[in-house]
Amino acid sequence: MYLPDFDYYAPDNVAETCQLLSQFGPRAMVLAGGTDIITKMKKELLAPEILVSIKNLDQLKKIEYVPGQGLVIGARVTHNELVKSEVVREKYLSISTAAAQMAHNQVRNVGTVGGNISNAVPSADLPPVFIALNASVKLAGANGERTLALEDIFTGPGKT
Numbered sequence: 496m497y498l499p500d501f502d503y504y505a506p507d508n509v510a511e512t513c514q515l516l517s518q519f520g521p522r523a524m525v526l527a528g529g530t531d532i533i534t535k536m537k538k539e540l541l542a543p544e545i546l547v548s549i550k551n552l553d554q555l556k557k558i559e560y561v562p563g564q565g566l567v568i569g570a571r572v573t574h575n576e577l578v579k580s581e582v583v584r585e586k587y588l589s590i591s592t593a594a595a596q597m598a599h600n601q602v603r604n605v606g607t608v609g610g611n612i613s614n615a616v617p618s619a620d621l622p623p624v625f626i627a628l629n630a631s632v633k634l635a636g637a638n639g640e641r642t643l644a645l646e647d648i649f650t651g652p653g654k655t
Contacts (some may be wrong), residue, residue, distance in 0.1 A: 496535040505548040509555075509635050512547060517637035519545045526550075527571055527607040530598075531614050555609070560586055567626075570609025574621075578603065593624045612645070615655045621651070 506512045516523055517631075523545035535541040549555060555569040560582045568577070577583050577594035584591045597603055597611075597620045611621045612632065622645065624647060630645040648655045 498533070498536050499539070499542050501536075502545045503548065504545065505551050505607060507551050509552060510630050512552065513637050515545075515547050515636055519547075523547050525609075525613070527610045528573065528605040529610075530606040530611060535594050549609070552653075558583060566590070566636075570600075570607060572608045574598075574603035574606050574608070574611070575600070577608070589624050589628070589629065590621070593620045596620060612652055613655055615649050615651070615653050617652050 504515050506515060512525075515527065517641075522543065524532060524541070524543040524547070526546040526548040532541060532543075532546075536543070549571060552571060554591045555571040557567065558572055558580045559567045561567055566583065566587055574594040574597050578591050580591065594603065598606065608621060612625075613620050622637065626646045632645050632648060633640055633642050633644050634648075
């Protein structure tokens, strides 16, 4: 199985990422850990012309507890980072437990929270836990940012 041809971009900030995604529209897809998208591309289930990697967006790699607000988890945080995070284990053990049950260690090392949510797979491990905890997501786009309840971003299997 080979990957189809595609153009690859790795912007250094969220604004540039949003600009590229807006410019290329449906021809582009976001690449985070790649555990699902690369597999689907190899199986010829997806063939984006352009991949926009968020690997350089360090601000999406944080896990932080904010008193009065709760836990803030960046889209690039891996499942194993959730498992190993002291603050997640202390304050939101259900998240750490769910992340620890996902796939196998190799997937947990590279699979991301953002990817797990954006794939909108009904059997995904993290979204049900996040929804039970009344989680919200901050979405960034060419027209700015907005925050939505996590449950409101899912429009159907595989669709956000």
